[in-house]
Amino acid sequence: MSLYLRQMEIGPMRNFVYLVGDAEKKQCWIVDPAWEIEKALQQAEQDGLDVAGVLLTHAHYDHCNALETLLGQKNIPVYVHKREIETAQRKMGTGLFGHLPKDHLKPVESGDKIALGSTELTFLHTPGHTPGSQCFLVSDRLLTGDTLFIGTCGRCDLPGGSPADLFESLHGKIAKLPGTTSLLPGHNYSDRGPTHTIEEEMTSNRFLQAKSVDDFLRLVGL
Ligand SMILES: [Zn+2]
Ligand SMILES: [Zn+2]
DSSP: OOEEEEEEEETTTTEEEEEEEETTTTEEEEESOOSSHHHHHHHHHHTTOEEEEEEOSOOOHHHHTTHHHHHHHOOOOEEEEHHHHHHHHHHHTTOTTTTSOGGGEEEEOTTOEEEETTEEEEEEEOTTSSTTOEEEEETTEEEEETTEETTEEOOOSSTTOOHHHHHHIIIIIGGGSOTTOEEEESBOOOSSOSOEEHHHHHHHOHHHHOOSHHHHHHHHTO
C-alpha cells in the first residue's frame, strides 16, 4: 500500500484540490482542477509524481475552471460521471466538455474502478447536488466533492439539484460505508478541521441524522 494524498485549499471559495495516487508508481490524479492550478502541479512535481489524469466530482465552475489550462499542458484523460456529461450537453448544446478533444473525456459509472500501481480508486455516483455528482473511494478515504462537507452537506436547490437524490446518496450510499472512512470534502467549510470520519459526522452532522426525506427537506429548508 503506497497511497499518496495531498489536500490543498485553493482559490476564493475555499475549494480543496486533491492529488491522489501511488507513491511507488510515482503517478497521481488531480481531483477538481480549479483556480491556481499551478500550485497543485508544483506540489506534484516537488513530490516527484507525474499527473496521470483528472477526476471531476462534478462540473461546477469552481471545480473545473482550470481544466482547459491543465489540458493545454498535459495530454491526460478526464474522468467524469456520464450523467454529468449528458446534463452539461443538454444545458449548453455542445456542452461544457464539447470543446475538449473528444478522446480526453472518459465517462464513468458507479462501481467503475481505476488504478495507479497498487492504489485503486472506485467511483461512487452520489447525485443530489448535481445529477452526475460522484465521490471517489480510495482505501479508507472518500473524496466527497460538494455532496458532503464536514458539518454540512451540498446544496440541492441549484439547477439540476434534487433533495430526494441527495438524501439517498448520503443515507443509502455514504452512511453505509465503514464508519472509519475519512471524508475529504470539496470545500473547507468547517472550523472543525479539514477531514472527519463518517462515524464522527454521523454524530455531529444533522444532515446525516435526518431519518426520512421529509426530515431532510425540512433541514435543507425546501
Ligand atoms: Zn458544486
Ligand atoms: Zn463547489
